[in-house]
Amino acid sequence: xxxxxxxxxxxxxxxxxxxxxxxxxxxxxxxxxxxxxxxxxxxxxxxxxxxxxxxxxxxxxxxxxxxxxxxxxxxxxxxxxxxxxxxxxxxxxxxxxxxxxxxxxxxxxxxxxx
Numbered sequence: 001x002x003x004x005x006x007x008x009x010x011x012x013x014x015x016x017x018x019x020x021x022x023x024x025x026x027x028x029x030x031x032x033x034x035x036x037x038x039x040x041x042x043x044x045x046x047x048x049x050x051x052x053x054x055x056x057x058x059x060x061x062x063x064x065x066x067x068x069x070x071x072x073x074x075x076x077x078x079x080x081x082x083x084x085x086x087x088x089x090x091x092x093x094x095x096x097x098x099x100x101x102x103x104x105x106x107x108x109x110x111x112x113x114x
Contacts, residue, residue, distance in 0.1 A: 030108075041091075045083075058083070060108055060109070060110055064105075068097060068098050068099075070096075073088040
């Protein structure tokens with residue numbers, strides 16, 4: 001059996017809007033930090049909509065290291081898209097609370113109103 005070495009499959013997961021337990025990064029903590037960066041995330045969204053006017057939903061995932069820094073980002077399963085790179089540049093500026101797991105994947109769905 002092959003082991004997955006991708007940072008997204010080797011980490012704990014927390015879904016914004018879901019529940020977390022123990023000494024782990026909680027969904028509420030992630031939401032609080034993301035809400036503070038809303039205008040920066042929105043600028044990435046505006047750029048993505050210019051490239052794809054039919055974009056209506058984005059499933060955003062990012063890996064948070066134990067020290068609260070973002071390690072990687074992907075949008076709709078793609079780490080190499082311009083949207084994912086833009087989000088990574090914005091999210092790596094943020095600091096999330098420290099947590100026990102070495103890495104945590106935070107995810108949420110961004111619905112885009114036309």
